Amino acid sequence: MNLTDLTGTKYPIIQGGMANIATGEFAAAVSNAGGLGLVASGGMDAEALREQIKICKSKTDKPFGVNLMLMNPDVENIAQMLIEEKVQFITTGAGNPGKYMAGWKAMGAKVFPVVASVALAKVMVRSGADAVIVEGGESGGHVGDMTTMTLLPQVAAAVDVPIIAAGGIASGEQMAAVMLLGACGVQIGTCLLVSEECPIHDNYKEALIKAKDNATTVTGRSQGAPVRIIKNEMAREYLKLEAEGAGREELERITLGGLRRAVVDGDIIRGSVMAGQVCGQLSAIRPVADILDDLYVNAKHTLSNASTIAI
Ligand code: TUI
Secondary structure, X not given: OOHHHHHOOOOOEXXXXXXXXXXXXXXXXXXXXXXXXXXXXXXXXXHHHHHHHHHHHHHOOOOEEEEEEXXXXXXXXXXXXXXXXXXXXXXXXXXOOHHHHHHHHHHOOEEEEEEOOHHHHHHHHHOOOOOEEEEOOOOOEEOOOOOHHHHHHHHHHHOOOOEXXXXXXXXXXXXXXXXXXXXXXXXXXXXXXXXXXOOOOHHHHHHHHHOOOOOEEEEOHHHOOOEEEEOOHHHHHHHHHHHOOOOHHHHHHHHOOHHHHHHOOOOOOOOOOEOOHHXXXXXXXXXXXXXXXXXXXXXXXXXXXXXXXXX
């Protein structure tokens, strides 16, 4: 199964959710460039998200979708609003969307839950998922424990629906590798943060371009909510407090509003600069279309040359 048959897009590439970043305008830019753009719900209530969906509809005639972050306090209203707006592609993150799936499917949407374990992948397929997005802990933001390299083949062996790989993909070689492990397409986030169209503060983009291979860390493990971010003053303070056994309230005081501080204010010292481990590979700010074209062309090239690799 080709992901493009499922999505109707030019490329088998979908955009990661990216709370507080992926506006209607940005999702439309990704869709116009040949990927599946997704309007992110994180940080928004149902009506604010509806506005962004309308903006997206007005700026593209290509397929697009919405990512529903299931920890959103307005999740129930958003789940219903997606039906009213007849959103055709729904991805979910940070939870189990099982109770919403029947309503979305009845409306005609295709649903691709993000999973970080074989167990959730199986549950999602039983609930009617059209594909699963298998996300390794190389990703930015909220992460699971397993890597893409280990999780992807195990989910591929366990379920019969198409698999979209996420986490650690920013080059054609990485895309080729996950296709060999059983994926029919990829979800990318971090490498789109350094696109010209991405509406984050320039400081955020510069921090990503400067980042080295080991620039990220994972905070929040002690709270059962691990989040991968760029190491900065805030991250170091958080990790120190976590190691000292600090409680939820004290830790939340540090991260409260952190993503907006980074995205909107450009505070990359005290903000939550969410990014995946591919940040060390990023070297330029480019149009979304160039990022998608390069990824696809290089993946094709890598796969067609694979038989020349000596083993
Ligand atoms: O959701 C994401 N990545 C995200 S969400 C986000 S917004 C945020 N803002 C502030 C603090 C924290 C988050 C930023 N990045 N990725 C998808 C994903 N889902 N990764 C891991 C999971 C996941 C983990 C456990 C999905 C389900 C799950 O268990 C559910 C269950 O019931 O078993």
